[in-house]
Amino acid sequence: MSIGYINGKYIPLNERAIPLEERGYQFGDGIYEVIRVYNGKPFMLNEHLERLIKSGNGIKLKIQQSIEEFRSLVNEAIAKSGLADCCVYLQITRGISARNHLFPDVPISISMTVKPVVPLQKSIREKGAAAIIHEDERWANCYIKSLNLLPNVLARQTAFEKGCFEAILVRGAMVTEGTSSNVFIVKQGKVYTTPLSRNILAGITRMAVKKSCKEVSVEIIEQAFSKEELFQADEVFITNTTSEIVPIVKVDGQIIGNGLPGEYTLKLYHKLQQFVADLKE
Incomplete structure (x- = not known):
């Protein structure tokens, strides 16, 4: 069943x-992670939690819990x-306190939900999906997985x-990423993706694709395009x-x-599925 957790x-x-x-509610003053679970086992959990801590450091969030404690909680x-x-x-948010821009001296708030995964439509997997080009209107620190997602929401709604x-x-003129995805192109048998910087999120599935490329002897180049x-x-x-690898055909x-x-x-999708199969064993 779907469940929730808070503090x-x-x-x-x-x-x-x-x-x-609550600071997350009033200011978007917090960070988050979304973790895919296959057969009861979270995929690349350590990488998710390491990124969570990095995001926390990026907004000066005082997280006392260790990665091991978060792993146990998840x-x-x-x-x-x-x-x-x-x-x-x-x-994770900066906690509950009377509304004031300055940081309060209160405990952080930790909340969580666990819900069934909504699978990608079979037709998209088989035939591909369409996308639009949209100006990147987000803040300068997109490497932080913060709660401030309104520009992403507006761009995604426009696409919808x-x-x-x-x-x-x-x-x-340069591609950064999607509203909730990293972007890759293939040219003459080589895979290209935007290099990491403040302008994009270090996607966990992006990491898995880099590993997949190595496993199947495909050259991957981190280069702006x-x-x-x-x-x-x-x-x-x-x-x-949540969607893993999605082909974009238009x-x-x-x-x-x-x-x-x-x-x-x-x-690369089939190789990723092999990684998932290994996780299930």
């Missing part, structure tokens, strides 16, 4: 548990839910209203925790490659 207490998801003067919540294939949403799956963000280079790519795909109405999920996209 040491497990609660039903419909229980009202967030006080009005695994406990998965076990209590009884869900085999699910997603864990883990959030145009019948598309994702919005691919650009700063000037423009939207024009994206339009001219042989293949385009995006990655995130951007702003323009067909990418032959308009079908490409050879390298599929090869």
Whole structure:
């Protein structure tokens, strides 16, 4: 069953548990992670938790708990839910205090939900998805997985209203990432993705794709590319925790490659599934 957790207490998801003067609610003053669980086992949990701590450091959040304590908490919540294939949403905020811009001297708040995973539509996996190009209007520290997602939400909604799956963000002419994904292109048998910087999130599935490329002897190059280079790519795909690898076959109405999920996209997806299968054993 789906369950919730806040500051040491497990609660039903419909229980009202967030006080009005919660910093995450009033300021978006917090960070989060989304962790995919296969057959009761969280995928790349250490990497998620290391990124969580890095995000906390990025906003000067005083996290006293260790990675081991968070690991135990996540695994406990998965076990209590009884869900085999699910997603864990883990959030930390600066706590509960009278509204003031300055940091309060109060304990942080830790909350979590465990819910069944919503699988990607089979038709998208088989036929690919469409995307739009959208100006990247987010703040300068996108490497921090913060709660401040309104620009992402607006761009994703624009994509949805145009019948598309994702919005691919650009700063000037250069691609950064998607609203909730990292972006890859394939050209002449080589895979390219935007290098890590303050402008993008170090995606966990991005890490898995880099490992997959090594395993199947495909060269991957971390190099900035423009939207024009994206339009001219042989293949385009995006990655995130919940959807894994998604082929993008049309951007702003323009067909990418032959308009079908490409050879390298599929090869890397199948390799990722092998990693998942190994996790289940």
